[in-house]
Amino acid sequence: MKKIKILFTALCCVLFAGNVFATPSSEDIKEYSLKNGIPVYYIENNENSIDDVSIVVKGGRTWLKPEQSGLEKALFLMMSRGSGKYNYYKRMQISYEKTSGIFCTDMNNASVISLQCANYYLKELLPVLTDGFMNPVYPKQVYDMMMKEFSQEIQSTYNDPWSLLKRTVSDNIYKGHPYETSTGPTPDSLKNITISEMKKLHKTVLDSRRICVIAITKMNPEELVEQLNSSLGTIKALNTPLPEVEVKDVVISGEPVILTNQAAAGTGYAACAFQTPSNTSEDYFAADLAASIYSKTMFNIVRSKYGTCYSTGSYINGSAAGYGLEFFYMISNLNDFQKCAEEARTIMASGKYVSKINDDGSYEFAPVSEVLPGTKNTLINSIYSSATNTGGRAAIVCSALIDYNDMDAYTSMVDKIHAVTEDDVLRVFNKYWIEQPARWFAVVGPESEGIELK
CATH class of the missing domain: 3.30.830.10 (Metalloenzyme, LuxS/M16 peptidase-like)
Known part of the structure; x- marks a missing residue:
């Protein structure tokens, strides 16, 4: 009982030659019943x-x-x-x-x-x-x-x-x-x-x-x-109605949550959470790119200049109800790491990217537009790298069906990423990282019990 329908040119495979991202090839998906x-x-x-x-x-x-x-x-x-x-x-x-x-x-x-x-x-x-x-x-x-x-x-x-x-x-x-x-x-x-x-x-x-x-x-x-x-x-169709669940955006608010854990003795782990666009939003890829660029500035300031933690960065949770994090891994200075993060956040919001820390502690800046093309290529490669094996290709089709209800979803992602401008990145960064309410979370050692996060 075949009903062949050419649905789309969808599956993309990635060819790597150094850092060059080849144009994805296409394959026809045929639907049978x-x-x-x-x-x-x-x-x-x-x-x-x-x-x-x-x-x-x-x-x-x-x-x-x-x-x-x-x-x-x-x-x-x-x-x-x-x-x-x-x-x-x-x-x-x-x-x-x-x-x-x-x-x-x-x-x-x-x-x-x-x-x-x-x-x-x-x-x-x-x-x-x-x-x-x-x-x-x-x-x-x-x-x-x-x-x-x-x-x-x-x-x-x-x-x-x-x-x-x-x-x-x-x-x-x-x-x-x-x-x-x-x-x-x-x-x-x-x-x-x-x-x-x-x-x-x-x-x-x-x-x-x-x-x-x-x-x-x-x-x-x-x-x-x-x-x-x-x-x-x-397999038959059941007579019971299928659930209809609306997945809304998350609402993030509340006082900081601070836990103590013996395994965190002498250090600490923290995250600042805030709402980000869903994976179907027009702003999603701009937010993903903003997180990647901002992460480099965070690392250069919070880790390289001030040494307040072992690692730091920012990322967004790509789902229908997305949220973003600024994270701080193995914090050595629980009193000052938030000030360092605020400095990084302010610089990014002004449209600058910290490309280097000079010996005297001063910064060398570059416009976001300078690092945007390379960041786009990295994102595209990360999305399609799994398509180099059969299981990864199947996962891409599954995600297109389930997460996006659009068999063309992954085909169009490259164009959407390339369409993101510097203005888009900065607009989205200010909207979500700066203007959205945020909530702090931390896990610290017993000796830091009672520490306050602002």
């Missing part, structure tokens, strides 16, 4: 011998409650580790013998389970992927191993001041927001990740309205669709 309406996005793999077939389920963290954080991730991990026809040990054997793997990925608005293997084995291994998705099993030994991994991840976060800081920022910013639910488990949600809860969730995942397939392969598309029809094509 399984007998139950599940779309299959097919890309002929002419790049290498490794194929990727990904089953994408729309929903993700926004469809779950905070106390269910990590539940969908756990379910997809169990899918990837065993099924009715292929238990955990059989999976391990197949992976070794066929040099293949089944992987899962959690996104804000979807979860993905993928098969990667040599194209020679794809027809043979597709049933391993689909049986895992449709008929996962939950052996106690495998479940216990997963839960131990989760516990260790949580413990590691709370034992590391830098990880604890980032977690604290996210928890506070997204309190009461659809993103309050985390893709991974939290200390409060861990107890709710049970086999019975995963089984309940699995029933809602098997809904043809939520599913699509992305296939980058040499396999004949008609043959692929025929094989998928015998498995995924039998």
Whole structure:
């Protein structure tokens, strides 16, 4: 039941010759449909011998409650580790013998389970992927191993001041927001990740309205669709309405949050958080470029001149509800680092970039326009560098579908980045870094308890 539709010239691969970014090549994505309406996005793999077939389920963290954080991730991990026809040990054997793997990925608005293997084995291994998705099993030994991994991840976060800081920022910013639910488990949600809860969730995942397939392969598309029809094509559409969740911009305000942690003894870690444009905003790439340019000025002033911390910079969180951070890693002077940051912020807002610190401590300035072209090239390379392998190309198509609902999203990014001007960068910097309300967060050693941040 094929309905071929040329959707766009989309997948871009990056060719590097020194620092030169080659124009992305294009490939046609053809859309087919399984007998139950599940779309299959097919890309002929002419790049290498490794194929990727990904089953994408729309929903993700926004469809779950905070106390269910990590539940969908756990379910997809169990899918990837065993099924009715292929238990955990059989999976391990197949992976070794066929040099293949089944992987899962959690996104804000979807979860993905993928098969990667040599194209020679794809027809043979597709049933391993689909049986895992449709008929996962939950052996106690495998479940216990997963839960131990989760516990260790949580413990590691709370034992590391830098990880604890980032977690604290996210928890506070997204309190009461659809993103309050985390893709991974939290200390409060861990107890709710049970086999019975995963089984309940699995029933809602098997809904043809939520599913699509992305296939980058040499396999004949008609043959692929025929094989998928015998498995995924039998999944029915549920009668329950699909959730409609509005992901609004975050509102950042409040007093500073300062935690003490023994692992931060003798130093400190801090971040200043503020709202930034969403990843679909016209200002998004201007903000990303502003963060990169500002980071260099921050480093030259806060680290190189004053030596108040080991590392510093700024970045934005690219999502539908974005926020930005100025971060300060391993602070040696907790009393003065904010003054140094304010100096860097003022210089950037005036349209200048600190290119060098002279021996006498004076600055050499350059206009933002001078460093903007190189910063654009770096950003473009970072976006498309993953497209050099099959899994990365599949991830680009998945992101275009789920994050942007626009199969042309990644094709148009290069033009959008090149269109950003110096005025755009400075306007966005002043709007978000200067004018937006901000909130400070810090993790310090016990000896610094009671320190104040302004």
